[in-house]
Amino acid sequence: MSKKITINSIKKSKGVSPLVMITAYDALFARLLESSADMILVGDSLNMSFAGKSDTLSATLEQMIYHTNAVAMGAKNSFLICDMPFGTYTNKKEALKNAIKVFQETPADAIKIEGGEEKADIVEYLCSSGIAVCGHIGLLPQAFRGEGGYKVKGKSEEEKSQLIRDAKALEKAGAFCMVIEGVKADVACEVAKSVKIPLIGIGAGKDVDGQVLVFSDMLGLFEEFTPKFVKKYMDGAALVKSAMKSYSDEVKSREFPQDIHTY
Template sequence: MIKKMTISSIQKAKGKTPLVMITAYDALFASLFESSCDMILVGDSLNMSFAGKSDTLSATMEQMLYHTKAVCNGAKNSFIICDMPFGTYTNKSDALMNSIKVFQQTEADCVKIEGGTEKADIVKHLTSNGIAVCGHIGLLPQSVRSEGGYKVKGKTNAECLSLIADARAIEDAGAFCLVIEGVKADVAEEVASSVDIPVIGIGSGANVDGQVLVFSDMLGLFEEFTPKFVKKYVDGAKIVREAVDKYADEVKSKEFPQEIHTY
């Protein structure tokens, strides 16, 4: 049986063993990822990968609860993180109410909150009330409209100092780890070295404490676009199409089902 990661073991990995995080949105894929990954993120990225939306903003609390339950069912020995969707943590009371829903209705181990210094008081409120929190700084997908697109961070000294301040504020608020997205690699390395909690990168270089990718990106299943930081480990879309084409051909030619497939 796989030994499940804990907040303590995740924190102890900093500076020693790179942490592996991947997204999942259902029980099937979660079960396939469980043996290889330290943490599974039920990301609001499902709104784009599976709902066909242009961004994550319309993901709902109900969606996230549904998919988190499914992932927890499929990967019972994985450390599961539930993304808090846009609009569900704009103030302390809403953030706590919605996070309690996650903890009461699913087996998730923590929630993830986007934002730095401006969200530190909310993170502190959650951690003070028994909610484990993973932070998220740098490029914030939930801020894509207000920022006019997905913009790489850390290009100036001021941005570097701001990111370090964000990481320290989220750490001081009680978060046990944080994701850093879309940040220049040298700056992300500096941010990671400025805090004692693990910093998990996505599009932020190799010199942080771990990596996370959206599974449909790294498996080549999502074809609409591929971010620069994504490595496709397999052309999943091609493999699936070829398999379905073969199935369709065999049905039409009556090659399938054969006697071995018949009761």
């Protein structure tokens, strides 16, 4: 981005232009991705795609701060959101303490926390203390054990009503935007229409206010599984393996390095 996006411009995009959010975990990829992204999310998904863990729950605040700083070095003009990891916002005081730590130790523009109506008081407390908050409703990866797995939301009228209440509660609490994940497309559309702040979808259809993907999914680098909502824009894993094989073959045959690569 030639000019850094702001919270006000994010809010004003509602109903005007879809927002593009992508995850990043290091300076190298952040530098490559930022020119086409409105926002970069340093997601706790790094615990899976970067650290190889089976879920996000063991990500620590120290990890998130480290990776947020790394991303900031590569994407100096991006609007940067740091995911607050599991267990760091269980109550208002703890949430504020940890959010302040993120703001003091990184150049993050905002934090993201999971939860709807039940987290509205925490969001309001953070916002009133000068912390910009991106919400996250629908399927909550940090709650998957408590829910018995990753379950699509919005399959009943009760779930739809709750999602609308969640969105409205977070908006009233002061969130400037929110992620809506793993929600039936027609329901996500209704939820987006129920509030004046942008809803960024992931597995929530196209009729919301923007989209977010994990960069390693989008680039086809993550091979273990591919969620239904992911579109691979390149087969990154195959390209990397092919390049590595070529390098290995040339080293073994002494074709590399050539004179042009030699001092």
